[in-house]
Amino acid sequence: MVKIENSKRTILNLAESLLQDKGFNGFSYAHIASELGVKNAAIHYHFPTKEDLSIAVIQRYRDRFKLWINNSRVKGLSHEAKLDWFFTIYTDMRADKGKVCLVGSMEAEFNSIPEGLQGEVQALHKELLAWLQSTLAEGRDAGAFSFKGEPADKAAVILSTLQGALQMARALGTKKFRDVIAQVKLDLLSP
Amino acid sequence: MVKIENSKRTILNLAESLLQDKGFNGFSYAHIASELGVKNAAIHYHFPTKEDLSIAVIQRYRDRFKLWINNSRVKGLSHEAKLDWFFTIYTDMRADKGKVCLVGSMEAEFNSIPEGLQGEVQALHKELLAWLQSTLAEGRDAGAFSFKGEPADKAAVILSTLQGALQMARALGTKKFRDVIAQVKLDLLSP
DNA sequence: TTGACAACTTACTAACTAGTAAGTAAAATC
DNA sequence: GATTTTACTTACTAGTTAGTAAGTTGTCAA
Numbered sequence: 132m133v134k135i136e137n138s139k140r141t142i143l144n145l146a147e148s149l150l151q152d153k154g155f156n157g158f159s160y161a162h163i164a165s166e167l168g169v170k171n172a173a174i175h176y177h178f179p180t181k182e183d184l185s186i187a188v189i190q191r192y193r194d195r196f197k198l199w200i201n202n203s204r205v206k207g208l209s210h211e212a213k214l215d216w217f218f219t220i221y222t223d224m225r226a227d228k229g230k231v232c233l234v235g236s237m238e239a240e241f242n243s244i245p246e247g248l249q250g251e252v253q254a255l256h257k258e259l260l261a262w263l264q265s266t267l268a269e270g271r272d273a274g275a276f277s278f279k280g281e282p283a284d285k286a287a288v289i290l291s292t293l294q295g296a297l298q299m300a301r302a303l304g305t306k307k308f309r310d311v312i313a314q315v316k317l318d319l320l321s322p
Numbered sequence: 323m324v325k326i327e328n329s330k331r332t333i334l335n336l337a338e339s340l341l342q343d344k345g346f347n348g349f350s351y352a353h354i355a356s357e358l359g360v361k362n363a364a365i366h367y368h369f370p371t372k373e374d375l376s377i378a379v380i381q382r383y384r385d386r387f388k389l390w391i392n393n394s395r396v397k398g399l400s401h402e403a404k405l406d407w408f409f410t411i412y413t414d415m416r417a418d419k420g421k422v423c424l425v426g427s428m429e430a431e432f433n434s435i436p437e438g439l440q441g442e443v444q445a446l447h448k449e450l451l452a453w454l455q456s457t458l459a460e461g462r463d464a465g466a467f468s469f470k471g472e473p474a475d476k477a478a479v480i481l482s483t484l485q486g487a488l489q490m491a492r493a494l495g496t497k498k499f500r501d502v503i504a505q506v507k508l509d510l511l512s513p
Numbered sequence: 514t515t516g517a518c519a520a521c522t523t524a525c526t527a528a529c530t531a532g533t534a535a536g537t538a539a540a541a542t543c
Numbered sequence: 544g545a546t547t548t549t550a551c552t553t554a555c556t557a558g559t560t561a562g563t564a565a566g567t568t569g570t571c572a573a
Contacts, residue, residue, distance in 0.1 A: 137522075156347035157434040159560065173521055175562065231430060238489035239422060239430035243348040246371040260494075279512060284505040291486030291502055292479055298429035299482050302444040303451075311482055314475040318509065321470060329550075350530065364551055366532065 132321035134262065139177050141167060147188045155185060155237060155244045166233050182245040185237075189251040193258060194234055202261050209271030217263065218312055221293045225300055225308050234259065235294035260286050289315060330368050332358060338379045342421035346376060346428060346435045366485060373436040376428075380442040383424055384449060389451050401461035403510065408454065409503055412484045416491055416499050424486040427448065451477050467510050 147160035160181070164171045166302055179185035199205055205216055224230040234322035237244055237252045244252075257313055260283075267289075278285050300308035323390055336357055351372070354447035358364075369375035387419050390396055415421040428443045431468055435443075442443045451474075458480075459473035469481055491499035 138338075153434040154345065154347065154431045156345065158433050160562085161559075168520055169520095171561085172523080172563080174402070177518065179562080181561065228435070234493075235489055236349040236430050237487065238492045239383070239427050240345045240348050241489070241492040247505045249493070256490065256493050270486045278509070279500075280337050280355070280505050285499045287487070287490065287498055288505045288509070290485055291490050292483045293486070294489065295426065295482030295484070295486035298426055298432070298485065299447065299478065301432040302440070302447050307478055310472075310475045313479050314471050314479045317471045318479070340571055352529075353530085360550095362531085366550065367549090370532080413516065461556080485536085 138167075138169075138173070142174060142177055142184070143191055145182050147192070147233070148230070150185065150188060150236055151224065151233060152228065153183075154240055155248070156240055162240060166176075167236055182247055184247050185244070186251050186289055189237075189248070191257055193251075193255050196258060196262075198256075210266070210273055210275035213318075214319070215268050215272070217266070218293070218316075221297060222308075222312065225305055229300070229301055231297045232294055235298060238296075247301075253311055256290075263290055277321065278319055329358075329360075329364075333365060333368055333375070334379055334382055337375050338383070338424070339378065340423070340499065341379060342426060343419065345431055346372075346439070347431055348377055367481065373438055376435070376439050377442050378429075379441070380424060380446055384442070384446050386389075387446075387449060387453075401457070401464055401466035404459070405467075405507075405510070408457070409484070409507075412488060415497075416488055416496055419478050420492055422488045422492070423485055426489060447481075451481055454481055467512055468512065480510075 142163060145163050146158070149162055151237045152158075155277075160174045164175050167173075174184070175254055177189060205213065208216060213250060220233065224232060234256050237248065241249060241252070264282045264286035267276060267278070270276040271278065271282065292311065296308050296311040299311070326406050333354060336354050337349070340353060342350075351365045354365050355362045365375070369378060392479070394403065399407060409505065415423060425443060425447050428439065429447075432440060432443070455473045455477035458467060458469070458476050461467040461471065462473065484503065487502040
């Protein structure tokens with residue numbers, strides 16, 4: 132018996148990576164198992180079903196995001212720096228083998244993923260939106276951002292843009308992605 | 323032999339619908355065949371491989387879009403009405419069983435679709451961007467739109483937003499989608 | 514030292530996948 | 544009226560899928 136340390140975490144890492152790379156219908160237990168050098172059944176031992184595994188990936192991501200935004204390092208940033216921090220989450224994904232955000236990946240195949248997973252995706256999307264909304268609201272009140280309309284709507288626009296731009300970059304390249312980020316900031320920062 | 327009139331077109335319609343609903347990895351020849359009341363092999367007769375079929379769907383969509391934008395009905399519209407026409411393409415998709423745009427669907431699973439299909443998706447995305455870019459440029463020159471930066475970048479932002487918003491709507495509902503459209507227009511139309 | 518448990522492997526199933534080859538019947542062409 | 548072509552069906556293959564059941568082995572606690 133070859134022991135892999137922290138199997139559960141390693142499986143989650145690989146599953147997250149595959150979800151962002153190929154989507155729910157594009158990856159299999161065989162992919163994970165072969166990459167890990169174990170048999171399919173070993174994955175089923177830790178996560179009985181594909182739904183269980185995918186849900187665990189999203190839940191871990193939700194926990195991680197919650198930790199980040201409650202961390203004093205992020206809380207202490209200026210309004211503009213908070214926004215930049217959020218954007219780096221997406222630029223980092225793009226830099227990491229052209230990954231796409233989990234939410235976008237799973238919403239694109241929303242109608243062919245299990246119900247429990249749909250619920251997790253919905254919850255994550257709401258949490259991302261909520262943070263961005265309040266960050267935009269506070270930033271505008273403080274004079275750091277300039278935009279018309281409701282912070283909730285502007286947050287939905289910006290999050291949709293980031294999600295779409297990561298996908299666009301797969302066909303049209305990273306330069307296009309960077310241009311989008313720059314344009315979003317231009318729209319938001321100058322008066 | 324039960325004859326289906328215009329089989330080829332009917333198959334393309336169904337395949338397009340399935341691609342927008344479940345994505346490339348989420349649909350099979352069996353889905354199409356059963357919906358059509360024929361056997362799998364009948365689909366293979368018209369489109370030998372899944373790649374052939376998917377490419378044909380995108381090519382037809384590209385032709386359709388080219389026809390639309392060269393049609394005098396669209397060419398004769400005001401700048402604002404042109405933008406509204408473009409937005410209705412997406413609101414219609416949302417209204418039609420929560421479909422997602424072809425480009426977004428296939429870019430989300432870009433790394434697990436055939437190469438030839440990737441090329442078609444890329445070509446379609448470029449064509450959509452090109453039209454939107456020139457529409458934005460002309461509209462701003464004429465004083466109908468107001469935005470900072472390059473039309474090419476603003477077009478990439480708006481297209482990414484629409485693409486992301488259709489996906490977002492699957493988890494968060496149609497109201498959120500309409501809010502995004504309204505916000506994009508607010509950002510673009512008022513001075 | 515024993516026995517329980519964790520973390521696997523082996524071996525399997527049933528369903529589904531894309532794709533093929535050969536046959537058939539109606540319709541169009543000659 | 545004969546022949547070819549079109550649009551299928553039947554029957555199949557080889558590979559992949561998620562998932563299960565039973566057996567194995569190293570580790571650790573009592």
